[in-house]
Amino acid sequence: MHEIQVTVRFGETDALGHINNASYFIYLEEARIRFFESVGYNMNVKSWNFILASTKCDFVSQGYFNQILTIKTYVSKIGTKSFQLEHEIICSQTNALIAKGNAIIVYFDFVNQKSDVIPAELREGLESYLVYAE
Numbered sequence: 001m002h003e004i005q006v007t008v009r010f011g012e013t014d015a016l017g018h019i020n021n022a023s024y025f026i027y028l029e030e031a032r033i034r035f036f037e038s039v040g041y042n043m044n045v046k047s048w049n050f051i052l053a054s055t056k057c058d059f060v061s062q063g064y065f066n067q068i069l070t071i072k073t074y075v076s077k078i079g080t081k082s083f084q085l086e087h088e089i090i091c092s093q094t095n096a097l098i099a100k101g102n103a104i105i106v107y108f109d110f111v112n113q114k115s116d117v118i119p120a121e122l123r124e125g126l127e128s129y130l131v132y133a134e
Contacts (some may be wrong), residue, residue, distance in 0.1 A: 002073045002101030004034045005092065010065050019063035028057065028101050029088050031071040035085065042077060049116070051108045053082065057101035068092040074131040081115040082106045083126055
């Protein structure tokens with residue numbers, strides 16, 4: 001699995017002191033960016049080939065200001081033109097699962113404005129993070 005850590009900032013919490021629900025999607029986006037870097041893609045928007053087709057987040061337990069969160073990312077499915085990422089957000093101090101999410105990513109040709117077949121070298125990188133459900 002690919003892993004990153006984030007520290008919850010005060011501005012990412014709500015009036016009850018919990019992590020605001022919208023903040024989780026920012027954490028998942030950061031995890032996806034770092035994941036893409038790990039398979040050889042940088043954030044050069046002129047050569048970007050990904051569209052987020054769908055994303056969701058299930059809130060499992062409460063997270064709070066100043067907690068260190070570990071976000072684990074892995075691939076659960078690879079199709080011809082798309083793939084699915086899974087995320088687990090875990091409190092590093094307690095090892096408690098805080099949230100889990102997923103994203104469906106489409107490989108996209110922005111010049112021709114259509115989905116495209118996942119290139120072999122990207123597929124190989126994705127397969128290195130592929131985890132089969134038990």
